[in-house]
Amino acid sequence: MDAGVFVSRSEAEATSFASALELYAKEVTSKKRSSVSELSRIQAMQRHPLALRSLASIRGSDIATYRDKRLRDGLAPSTVRRELALISHVFTIARKEWRMESLSNPVELIRQPSVDDARERRVLSADVWTQNDGKLVCVHLDELEMIRRHSRSIELPKIMTFAVETAMRRSEITGLQSNNVNLDKRVALLPLTKNGSSRGVPLSSTAVDILKNLAERDDGRCFRSRPDSITKAFADAIADARKAYTEGLFLHLKQKKISQDKIDKRIEADPFLIDLRFHDLRHEATSRLAEIFPLHELTKITGHQDTRMLMRYYHPKTEDLAKKLT
Known part of the structure; x- marks a missing residue:
């Protein structure tokens, strides 16, 4: 203490993890764009037995046990990583801003679950058998057309087509404002995207036609649907389309x-x-656009920060690449 190197542990020992989570939610989470999902995660953590422990008593082994239990419960590794990132930031904020300099970050002492969530799913085509006047008729369709035909939502087919034409995210489509669309220049402006920056999206003729034929809305949005309703409508349409496909097959x-x-x-x-x-x-949209634009231009359209992230979405068919060889 005389030398000025003593750091008190009393505050860290008197503060429970649950209290730290509550303060973090108030001071940090409330200011984030993703506050709703993170608040839900915090509330779940506050019900965990670990929340009753003081911050100073939580060790790396405790976090490792928490990690393993969550994985055994069936959570995806990416979900567990997000939870660990939240815990880690709580400890960082406590040490840097809440005068708990003695705290160490237990998350830094453990291994993170490995995540391999890159997808290579492209739209498939198949012979679809349907009954017409008592006779089986074969039509060659891709999955998107099949889903459009069985959609219970009037707007979903338009949104699906618009998504494939623009490579825009679901939230970007539902949040698109009509005053940010210039149909003459064929450009849609996204003022705030997932990575925190703005982006301009070039519109194809098909995308322009879709926007031209939408009814004007009082709230200024181009599309009526919300993100959750799109997800549900898409899942329902897939279920109905798959049922029809398997019955015909x-x-x-x-x-x-x-x-x-x-x-x-x-x-x-x-x-x-x-x-x-x-x-x-x-x-699918990114792979199609990659046939038209070089990667450095494609990053401007899709909004990826660099080509390494873009490669997770760019999945050209090998046979198409082979055709480019002489």
């Missing part, structure tokens, strides 16, 4: 006198309309 295979066991295996193994998410439309 079943009748077609039955006509060929294939055994029931083989039919079941064939349908179960068919990837058409399986594991397709709305965000995959951004993947």
